[in-house]
Amino acid sequence: MTDTTAHTDDHHAQPKGLARWILTTNHKEIGTLYLVFSLAMFIVGGAMAMIIRAELFQPGLQLVNPEFFNQMTTMHALVMIFGAVMPAFVGLANWMVPMMIGAPDMALPRMNNWSFWILPFAFLILLSTLFMPSGAPASGWTLYPPLSLQGGNSVAFVIFAIHLMGISSIMGAINIIATILNMRAPGMTLLRMPLFVWTWLITAFLLIAVMPVLAGAVTMLLTDRFFDTSFFNAAGGGDPVMYQHIFWFFGHPEVYIMILPAFGIISEIIPTFSRKRLFGYTSMVYATASIAFLSFIVWAHHMFTTGMPLGASLFFMYATMIIAVPTGIKIFNWVSTMWRGSMTFETPMLFAIAFVILFTIGGLSGVMLAIVPADFQYHDTYFVVAHFHYVLVTGAVFAIMAAAYYWLPKWTGHMYDERLGKIHFWWSTISVNVLFFPQHYLGLAGMPRRIPDYSVQFAEFNLISSIGGFAFGIAQLLFVWIVIKCVRGGQKATAGVWEGARGLEWTVPSPAPLHTFDTPPQVDDSVSAHKDQLA
Amino acid sequence: MSDESRKNRGNRRPVRHIRWTVALLAGIAALIYLGFIGRGVLG
Numbered sequence: 164m165t166d167t168t169a170h171t172d173d174h175h176a177q178p179k180g181l182a183r184w185i186l187t188t189n190h191k192e193i194g195t196l197y198l199v200f201s202l203a204m205f206i207v208g209g210a211m212a213m214i215i216r217a218e219l220f221q222p223g224l225q226l227v228n229p230e231f232f233n234q235m236t237t238m239h240a241l242v243m244i245f246g247a248v249m250p251a252f253v254g255l256a257n258w259m260v261p262m263m264i265g266a267p268d269m270a271l272p273r274m275n276n277w278s279f280w281i282l283p284f285a286f287l288i289l290l291s292t293l294f295m296p297s298g299a300p301a302s303g304w305t306l307y308p309p310l311s312l313q314g315g316n317s318v319a320f321v322i323f324a325i326h327l328m329g330i331s332s333i334m335g336a337i338n339i340i341a342t343i344l345n346m347r348a349p350g351m352t353l354l355r356m357p358l359f360v361w362t363w364l365i366t367a368f369l370l371i372a373v374m375p376v377l378a379g380a381v382t383m384l385l386t387d388r389f390f391d392t393s394f395f396n397a398a399g400g401g402d403p404v405m406y407q408h409i410f411w412f413f414g415h416p417e418v419y420i421m422i423l424p425a426f427g428i429i430s431e432i433i434p435t436f437s438r439k440r441l442f443g444y445t446s447m448v449y450a451t452a453s454i455a456f457l458s459f460i461v462w463a464h465h466m467f468t469t470g471m472p473l474g475a476s477l478f479f480m481y482a483t484m485i486i487a488v489p490t491g492i493k494i495f496n497w498v499s500t501m502w503r504g505s506m507t508f509e510t511p512m513l514f515a516i517a518f519v520i521l522f523t524i525g526g527l528s529g530v531m532l533a534i535v536p537a538d539f540q541y542h543d544t545y546f547v548v549a550h551f552h553y554v555l556v557t558g559a560v561f562a563i564m565a566a567a568y569y570w571l572p573k574w575t576g577h578m579y580d581e582r583l584g585k586i587h588f589w590w591s592t593i594s595v596n597v598l599f600f601p602q603h604y605l606g607l608a609g610m611p612r613r614i615p616d617y618s619v620q621f622a623e624f625n626l627i628s629s630i631g632g633f634a635f636g637i638a639q640l641l642f643v644w645i646v647i648k649c650v651r652g653g654q655k656a657t658a659g660v661w662e663g664a665r666g667l668e669w670t671v672p673s674p675a676p677l678h679t680f681d682t683p684p685q686v687d688d689s690v691s692a693h694k695d696q697l698a
Numbered sequence: 699m700s701d702e703s704r705k706n707r708g709n710r711r712p713v714r715h716i717r718w719t720v721a722l723l724a725g726i727a728a729l730i731y732l733g734f735i736g737r738g739v740l741g
Contacts, residue, residue, distance in 0.1 A: 270716045270719075270720075271716070271720065333724075333727050336723075337719075337720055337723045337724060337727075340719060340723060341716050341719040341720055341723075344711075344715075344719060345711040345715050345716050345719060346711070346716075371723055371726060371727050372726075372730065374727070375727045375728070375730040375731035375734070376730060376731075376734055378731050379730075379731050379732075379733075379734035379735045379738070380734070382731075382735060383735060383738050394738045400741070405738075409734060
């Protein structure tokens with residue numbers, strides 16, 4: 164008997180040109196859209212960073228007025244966090260998660276399209292505030308009241324943009340969880356999943372838990388600003404410190420949203436170029452889950468100086484320090500994976516090794532900041548700026564770079580230019596340290612963050628930092644060129660691409676065809692990226 | 699479902715599982731959003 168419900172899409176004409184990208188429901192094409200959007204935002208946010216560093220090149224006010232400087236620090240953070248880093252990881256998840264678990268696509272392809280296409284409009288709204296009479300928001304990305312409520316009407320646009328980004332993130336997270344829990348290939352048990360899939364599964368739960376918290380906080384900010392409520396307005400009986408608590412209840416897990424997928428990427432790359440399976444796979448999974456749990460009980464370490472009871476300060480201090488334990492487990496496992504491995508140092512591996520070393524520097528300065536009495540000195544200084552840029556640039560961004568080099572041959576079917584890749588790596592790694600390491604000293608010496616002018620004793624380190632900043636900025640233009648060159652052509656990539664690569668994504672041809680795993684593959688230990696620890 | 703088709707399905711779940719997953723997660727997100735604002739309204 165003929166099955167009349169059987170359906171094939173082969174007879175549909177594939178849209179061409181712009182319509183292809185607007186209407187696509189294919190996870191690979193949507194992944195590409197996310198990655199291209201992220202790269203564009205990385206350049207926009209980077210241009211803002213260049214303005215900041217140019218103004219700080221020497222003491223005094225040179226290039227921009229203080230109001231515009233404050234707008235730049237605020238917008239740089241918002242664009243980099245919500246426009247560059249998060250969409251880059253979502254793009255990588257879109258491309259790789261279905262292929263890694265042997266699924267034909269994401270569970271909800273149309274919602275996937277919608278998740279992406281909200282983003283360009285959200286950022287058009289956000290960036291449009293730069294051209295409004297009251298200017299862009301200038302209160303820092305945290306939008307603390309009462310300062311954020313004293314801005315112009317552009318705050319409404321910013322809050323609307325944040326709501327859109329939140330909706331996009333929540334839909335993306337739901338899609339990823341639904342895909343991983345429901346669409347794995349036969350044999351792909353939870354403890355056979357690649358670490359990148361595990362870290363994204365946990366990250367997606369974090370997103371669902373905290374993006375509504377941010378949305379709630381900014382909704383209350385909106386009603387305080389435009390509808391005369393007093394959630395955070397002390398004059399009306401509200402509490403501005405309550406905003407800080409709510410914001411950081413979102414904000415700290417947000418930090419882990421931006422670093423857990425990076426841990427996953429590094430856990431894919433180091434075994435490949437060490438030609439060994441990942442050391443301590445199961446402990447990696449539990450460490451990731453532990454970090455995610457702890458991220459919910461450390462938020463007030465961002466606000467020690469608001470004057471908390473001593474008991475609360477001690478709790479948040481110790482809870483924060485405990486995060487060093489699962490993070491240390493990860494560092495140990497990466498180093499142990501490399502130990503006695505047959506290592507080679509292609510560009511993805513170079514970025515991965517730099518990640519392990521430089522992210523650890525950011526982690527250690529985080530432990531310093533967790534110490535309550537010490538934080539009274541460090542709080543709101545350049546030491547904090549140095550800390551989170553080590554975590555987010557040499558951490559998250561370096562992992563994204565490593566992932567781009569690692570998977571570019573799979574995406575494009577061409578090998579990237581290894582010589583240029585290595586130049587990009589060394590140029591970036593040297594300049595990023597010239598850029599951010601002196602900021603530790605500036606902070607320890609007492610230079611506050613978010614100021615356009617400073618005392619002359621800070622001049623030398625700021626000059627060095629700015630030179631590093633310009634060099635790092637130029638290095639990223641080289642990265643854009645390497646990507647364009649790889650897309651346009653180059654040496655043909657094989658299906659396996661890397662000698663030591665394991666996992667389902669390396670069993671399909673390069674470039675990966677538009678549709679993969681329509682028939683589910685059978686997964687066992689021989690093709691799984693990680694040995695089944697329960698076997 | 700026969701044993702053979704169950705084996706071939708592997709970990710891939712029926713569509714209704716996806717619907718329930720989405721409904722549950724979206725519901726949790728909505729509850730958190732409204733819960734925080736509700737707590738703010740109560741003061």
